[in-house]
Amino acid sequence: MSRSTLNVTFAAGFLAVSMAILVARANPATSYESSVYAGTPTITWFGLALALAIAVGTCLTCRGRAQGYGIGLGAITVTAIVSLPVIRNYHYAGMGDALTHLGWTRDIVTGGTAPHELFYPGLHAIASTLHFAGGISIERGLLIGMVVLFVPFVIFVPLVVRDMAGGGLAVGLAAIVSWMVLPVNNIATHMGVHTNSNALFVVPAVVFALVAYLHRRSTIERLPFGVSPFSVLIFLTALALLLIHPQQMFNVVVLIGAISGVQYLARRRFDDHPMVDHPTTYVHTISLGGMFGLWALGNDRFRRAAFGLVSGLLAQDIGGGTTVNQRGSSLTDIGGSLGELFVKMFLAAAIIGLVVGLFILVVWLGRSSLDGEARSFVNYFSLALFPLCGMFLVYFLGTPTMAFRQVGFIYVLLTILAGIALAQFIGGLSNVITTPGANAVAALVLGTCLVLGLMTVFASPLIYSPGQHVTEEMMSGYEDGLDHGAEGVPYAGMGYDPYRYDHGINGLDGSDTLSGASRATGSVNATVFGEGNYSGAYPTGEYYFVVSEWDRTKELEVYDELNYERDTVEGVETEPGTNKVISNDEFSMYAVDDEPRATG
Template identity: 60%
Template sequence: MTQRRTLLDLVLAVGFLAVATAIAVAHRSPPSGYEWSIYTGTPTLTWVALGLALAVAVGVTIGTRGWYQAGAIALGGLAVTSIVSLPVIRNYHFQGMGDSLTHLGWVRDFVQGTMQPHELFYPGLHAVATTLHLGGGVSMERALLIAVVLLFVPFVVFVPLIARDISGTGAAAGFAAIASWMVLPINNVATHMGPHTNSNALFVVPVALFATVALVSRRSDLERLPFGISPFTVCLFLAGVGLLLVHPQQMINVVVFLGALAGVQYLAKRRYDDHPMVHHPSLFAPAVMLGVLFVVWAAANARFRRAFSGLVSGLFSRDIGTGSTVGQRGGSLTELGGSLLELFAIMFLVAAVLGAIAALFVLATWLGRTSLDPDGRSYVTYFALALVPLGGMFVVYFLGTPTMAFRQVGFIYVVLTILSGIALAHLFGWLTGPLTTPGANALAAVFVAACLVLTLVTLFTSPLIYQPTQHVTEQQQFGYDTALEHRVDEQLYAGFGYGINRYGDAHYGTEAGSEINYDGGAGGAVLVEEFEDGNYREAYHGADYYFTVSAYDKARELEVYDELHHSEAALEEIEREPYADRLISSEEFTMYSVEGTPS
């Protein structure tokens, strides 16, 4: 026994040393320019060391219990958090296009005082970043990336705690921890790893779910606050407020989750005299309390009203769901030599498999074929039935605003991560009979290791999923800033497949620059057909325009998309266009002033 403990101590020490080595090597290898893949840009030694750490974490988590398992869970959580932190560790200037640049703009608004936190519908992430910037002296860009990491940590901490509370076993906690390392809520369709508040809020959701389970399961009078209030009710309320501030969509999902559980409790009390649910504290009051809080916060917000009206109009439009978008994407993938089936396998296969395992486990629980006690079966029933209204919301979103539907999938997979962890513990526990414990543990380690590899290689966007990494270099942002500061006579901007508007948010502030017209409402990118035909004067509706192209644009259009829309020849030919003058030029950013067709 002493030798085994010594061996486990040594193995865990090697795992933590591997993480430290990975971080040190990554930190000493900052990017020299734009990286179109964070995976290939990060040193191989970093990935080897992180792989070793995760292998140790998986093996010890599955094969041990008690303190050694806790240490392995901490090791695995640290390794995955290190991967999430790579943009910070490797000193990326910024990471994230689109919404991320707009969120950076809101941070700038807070710092400049052009907007107060309470004026923004979801100021949580931005307030944390502003605090880090003002208190820590780091740049706003870096502060926002650090804030993303801080909001990620609760996910890997609370998921295994919830699984342990539900099942009462270390095996369920261990497998749930491993499932959390897969980061299944990120799908890179509508949820992303980076400054993206809807996605960031998903990682705070387990705090609210843990408080819910604890409120239901821990009923001792010793844990009561004055007036008989449970401390877990207070924790649930605070978690709900936190979610409201990070992103209200995920907070309202928690309200729906609580409402579903309250409904199940009501039905159980109507049907049974002696069932664990009958004795559980009602969740009706917390659901109503958080629901009212959401309504009060959202009703007065114009942004929420616009989003809601967009959802309603989408429900009644003729182009229902994602059919046309999927058709276009499928055609583009075919031209690139890929397919939707291949892309689905890369991005969603593990999620689909674990979702199926969780569903079969729920069915087995209802049939009485699991070793869960009555309380554990009740919690599984709670979580499973809560997926019904959450799935209904997915359908509504899918018919109205498909992007919101895939955000809803993100929340659903927070719940399924917990259920799948418990399910895997029961599955491989059952296999100890025919395979013996060492055999079942070995099979489990191989299975979850394969899942980890498949999910972590799609944690960030990369050419593997036909999207270059959204790396914003300092030189690239400086180029856009210069372009914006030296604009003449409100001339319009047009990009090489990507407009300048979001960089305008980051430069001026999203609120401060809201009145600035960057592209005349014409889309922000040059017209593909005219540009490729060499008709540069007509490439932006005949108007005078600034043509901008960054290293990211080139990587996306020429390398990842393999010149599907834009060609390198057309980009080079503009150098010889007599009506185009190059104004800014660097390795990361170029801008031309192009004279349009006289009216």
């Protein structure tokens, strides 16, 4: 492709993504959206698709500066997709932990809590800074902070691969795989205000510092006292990761510890091996482990989490198998299946995982064309997967949610290894067919995986999980309801406990727990509620029944009235023992009496 043609192609790609962003910005969300994909204008998706197609093509076929432009175009496009809640002016996004994080940030802004008093204050500090420096709302500050923490992922994954393998094809392929955002599985890791998930996207920055430390050994790069600047970078990026979420920091400690173990064994067995020439990571393992221990072991929240893990391991009815069986049964009831959901949510991840697994086997059998240095890095990361997967098994038996968070970290490493693995396979395929033919096959397969990955970055009815868009009407409805409710009367939701909104609106008053609220809250009994016995659906008899547009969409449309029937929900309007006390387009609150008034 000539230089002038390339310039025109890149201009078209950057123009397409720019126009897509402008169109999305000009069409903000005006009401609750169950899917950001469906809510975003079609022309925006055409522009983003064109930009990604150009980015994928140039990453595969170009090298040098032109490939860099392609990587930049793809990174901007994927970041634009991740930023859609911000671009389309969502008031907020997130019904679970995200609302608690909003409450913590509100506590910091109002002075009720200092950032260092939180277990992981990184995202909250970013949002608070944006609020004070830019005058934006706390809600928007958190959404922007989510995007800020995502950007290192698409920047550092290809940089890590460049240092590990050096080949232009591997770098381009690593960039493409990073755009699939495989660490997000929508079970325990999410694209939103969720610090554990947000931390995953910062991990490649730490890995880059680690690989640079191992790879670049020039004495010119030394600081005073012979300290490597990359050691300093390791500690700084690891500290940032610790402040965003300690669990992912602990995974990094395990990763570096595993590399230390491999180095120790290599030095005992080999006299001449690239690993022997690498500087050791023993000090980093001990220092980072100590940093994590000092921060985490003195925190009550960490101790409760550890106790919960041990309790889960000892309990017979706790574990991932029980959770999977329950969800599989529910999917069948609403016309879905685990097989269908697997294809939508995990097919791309499974393909990449299979490719990486086969590649590691090829490397261990000595059949790859990688040089000794690149093989050493591949062995570092592949052997580190053993303790990381062992942790997954422990979590799976004890606390399944933590297990799927562990999968998110594992897929950060698999994303990095995938660039090298795919480059090896495509290189081998080009020897069987032509290089253009191999690139065409790669573009087709990776393009399909890219679509599958990006269409499940956000929750949506496609995966039986409505988007967690929080509208201004929902927030104001809950705020009015919590402010004006009678003292001592609890609040109950429809399959959703409103205490999270209490966190987001009123803060947590310095508490570091994710459960509980300043008011009594809960969820109505679906079976009793479905019988029309509204007062009997909650233990106190008298309570406030709160329901938002998100609740209606989730229970009546996405779950197809599996738990709550439409007629019963609408029957609250006319029930003699209930009174609608607050209402807007997105929210309603009813006062339910324990003794219905007589009619007549």
